[in-house]
Amino acid sequence: MSETTVSQQSGPIGEGVTARQVSGVSIRLAGVTKRYPGQPAPAVDAVDLEIPAGETVMFVGPSGCGKTTLLKMLNRLIEPSGGKIFLGDEDVTGQDPDQLRRRIGYVIQAGGLFPHMTVAANIGLVPRMLKWDKERVTARIEELLELVGLDPAVYRDRYPRELSGGQQQRVGVARALAADPPVLLMDEPFGAVDPITRQRLQDELLRIQEELGKTIVFVTHDFDEAVKLGDKIVVFDVGARVVQYDTPEAILADPADEYVADFVGAGAALKQLSLTRVHDVQLRPVTTASVGDATAEVVARARAAGDDYVVVLDRRGRPISWPSLPELERVPAVPGTVDEKLPVVGHGSTLNDALDTMLAASQGGAVVIGRRDSLAGVVVIETIMEAIQRTRQGASE
């Protein structure tokens, strides 16, 4: 089973990576080993790995392969038995772990928020440990809540119990970013949320990473997630043996061996859909309207453009609904109601996600949002069908 659709590799994805601003530092592992007493084989066996600054590297592998152990050795939650770890050029293997960890963001499943502290207190923990002054901490909390898409005025003083799983996870990411660490470790962060929320969180992470350019190490057991989020993927076997370390495209196109091919799964042709991003395909421009506009004028504009629906934007330019023209004509002004079932995908989403979203909403298209949730256009099912068609042709050649 071999894939030959390598052509997609040199797309706007690659450009996106190089254009990204980088605030992370590289991580280098040299012969990192972990032995537990009483176990014959080391849990992590002399791993050498170089993670470039500002890239997202995904650790995948079966459970028990040592990927989480390896991650936790990066911030020394697990003390390595041997080997060296470098952040940038700095050997951090002997550094005080508490000091080290304040420079490394750490996100775990369900956010790991402290239930007896408000959202603001949770986020402000590390900055306060670093003795930032009060105004700076407050300002940082506001900034981070905005960044992860939560309104500070609403969520700042809430307790984690009063948040949904997805919101908790967002706060978890905000907390990890609080002191602006160059490195972010994420240990299966989106494992405990439902698929739709997970997809949104992944989109958010892509967007945040585009803005920040941290070095992210992300453990997951979900290969689709790895393909979607990773600049590079490390496939591990038992003992954290690195079987393949490459871009998602390369791993999908040319698995190093049987083991990787098995792990990648049989649906590799369709997995190529996970490689194509929504911003890589042709988006349809769409007629937009603001809440309160006169519908007659809006409908006329849509008709002139040949659209049979319009996308309504709220004050901040975020899409909230997409009524059809007949629906609009029934009311004098564009209504401000929010359509909760509105299918929305981020422009960094994969076509796979877009298809999922459309199916979940039983709609033939989805609204695409770009930076800061502003409207980027509309992706329609026909575009995705074409992409599938293309990959299948590519695969059969």
Added chain:
Amino acid sequence: MTVDTGRSQAPSTAAEDERDTAPPRKGGGWRALAVQPTLVVLGVVAFLVWRSTTTLSETEARQLGWTVLANSVREHLYLTFAAAVIVLAIAVPLGIALTRARLRRFTPAVIGVANVGQAAPAIGLFVLLATWLGFGFRTTVIALVLYAALPVLRNTMVGIQGVDNRLVEAGRGMGMSAFAVLMRVELPLAVPVMLAGVRTALVLLVGTATLATFISGGGLGVLINTGITLSLNSLLIGGAVLVALLALAVDWLGRVVEHVARPKGL
């Protein structure tokens, strides 16, 4: 393309993937807390009315005289709180220490000793200690401490062990020291369970302190004991009622503290 819209009206932010959960209930706990003190006050009033109206024999009057009575109550409370303070000072730090990774292996031994303290019949413990250490207030307090240490010790440990280990790891992973995690995460989250242990210990202490009379420790037990020995029901019942009221009052105080000290957000 069919477009379906305009059916929902919930306001929404960028995080519209999630529903808001209901705001936490407020003040519900206070109403439940009001019942107990009402009963205690009624009990006290009833006792005072009975005491003022009934005619007492000379022996009875000696024990139930206002000054003697007040003294007995004061002694009883003093025994209770002295023992409670010592129990807290010993059992809480010990419980914390025994949940630290390095000391965890001593846990079974210490819990075993504490179990013996509580499992041994209280009266036996009092008398044995008295034959060893002599009669009086000091011995009484020691016996009471041995008897009431277990609930506090055990609840401290259970409370701390009950804190989700992932939270501890999250704390460490953020760069909090082990001590900071203990003070800011583990202990605050363990407070409800720990306070429940303290309340249990206090109630135990009020009841058990009645045995102090047998080793000359004073307290309301004197009334009850005299009542039994001399077949004076007024003394017996008066003492018993007062002890019960004290226990209820102390239990209520404990509940109030638990209610106030429970961390918000839980």
